[in-house]
Amino acid sequence: MQKLHVGIIVLMILVASIISNPNTGLPSVSGEAFASQWQETEPMRVIIQSTSDWGRILFDDLNGTNTNGIRIKSVLSNGWYTGKYVDYTLDVGRKIPWQDQAYNQTIIRHDDLMSFYKGLGDFRYSEVYADVVFELDLSMPQVYVWLMSGGNGTTTFEITNLQNGGTIWRDIIVGNGVTQQVRRVMSPQPFFRPGRSESVVVVAWLSVAMTIIIFLNFPILELVVARIKEHRHHGSKRNRK
Numbered sequence: 001m002q003k004l005h006v007g008i009i010v011l012m013i014l015v016a017s018i019i020s021n022p023n024t025g026l027p028s029v030s031g032e033a034f035a036s037q038w039q040e041t042e043p044m045r046v047i048i049q050s051t052s053d054w055g056r057i058l059f060d061d062l063n064g065t066n067t068n069g070i071r072i073k074s075v076l077s078n079g080w081y082t083g084k085y086v087d088y089t090l091d092v093g094r095k096i097p098w099q100d101q102a103y104n105q106t107i108i109r110h111d112d113l114m115s116f117y118k119g120l121g122d123f124r125y126s127e128v129y130a131d132v133v134f135e136l137d138l139s140m141p142q143v144y145v146w147l148m149s150g151g152n153g154t155t156t157f158e159i160t161n162l163q164n165g166g167t168i169w170r171d172i173i174v175g176n177g178v179t180q181q182v183r184r185v186m187s188p189q190p191f192f193r194p195g196r197s198e199s200v201v202v203v204a205w206l207s208v209a210m211t212i213i214i215f216l217n218f219p220i221l222e223l224v225v226a227r228i229k230e231h232r233h234h235g236s237k238r239n240r241k
Contacts, residue, residue, distance in 0.1 A: 037139040040073055041191045043162040044134055046092075046114050047081075049127045051153030052175050056098070056115035058146035059134065064095060064110045069136060069143030069188065072112040076131040083126030089117045092130040101179075115148075123153045131162055136188040144185045149173045161193075 048055055061068045071094070078092045095110040116128050136143060149155040152175040159168040168190045173180055 035139070036137045038071075038135045039138050039192070041134040041136060042193070043076055043131055044168065044191070045160045045162045046130045046132060047127065047158040047160065048114065048116060048129075048155065049125075049158075050116070050149065050155035051123045051125050052149045052155045052173075053120050053122045053151040053153065054115070054117040054149065055155040055157075055173075056113055056146075056148040057157050058111045058113045058148070060111035060113065060146075062100070062109060062111070062146070066112065066137075068145065069140040070145065071135050073133045073135045076133065078114075078130035079128070081127035081129060083124055085118070085124075087119060088126070090128050090130075091115050092132065121151070123151060134191065136191055138188055140188065142185050143188050144183050146181060146183055147171060147173055148179065148181045149175055150179045151175045152177050 046057065048057070059068075059070050059072050060066055072092075075092050078090060080088070080090065092114045094112050096113050096115075097108050097110050098113065098115065100107045100109050114128075114130050114132075116126065118124070118126060147155075147157055154175065155173045156170070157172070158170045160166060161168060169186050171184050173182065
């Protein structure tokens with residue numbers, strides 16, 4: 001019974017270790033012990049649907065240092081679903097320059113972003129997309145992006161998983177005639193799905209745990225001792241004969 005208790009304790013420890021860090025199946029370590037923990041995502045599709053004259057989503061902080069916990073690693077493709085006219089522009093990438101207003105001054109910032117521009121007062125419906133690979137800082141419980149738009153239109157921002165089409169995140173800005181700039185917070189966990197490698201690790205840990213329990217509760221020593229005693233007993237009988 002004591003061995004059974006030990007086995008159960010071992011199993012509980014291993015399961016707790018797996019749960020504490022589902023991305024690797026290994027025990028997690030306090031975030032204070034490490035700095036940033038950037039991890040690459042699967043390909044994602046960013047979609048912007050808008051009747052505003054321009055819109056932008058920053059996967060960066062306003063200083064271009066990605067302290068917000070999400071950044072663009074690479075751009076796979078981009079384009080217009082609908083509503084493309086000759087003078088419309090679409091920009092997607094890392095550290096792209098853009099103009100911002102601060103203290104009545106124009107500042108040129110450089111950020112990871114996706115933006116479109118149709119022209120002032122142009123509220124025709126347009127829909128653009130970009131397929132990108134992100135990196136997220138898993139040491140942060142939450143990350144954030146900046147959403148921006150101008151004019152009186154409505155702009156919808158959406159991130160989906162390119163492989164299964166599942167929606168990761170979605171938000172809307174309704175224009176009020178002036179430039180809007182809002183910060184939106186999200187969890188990094190929906191960007192990651194449990195993969196085959198993580199499943200193999202979990203199965204391996206549980207297999208080790210079950211083996212330990214079986215070993216601790218299987219009377220190996222008792223069987224060995226019984227075999228030895230039986231062998232000696234038969235030997236002593238043959239000697240008496």
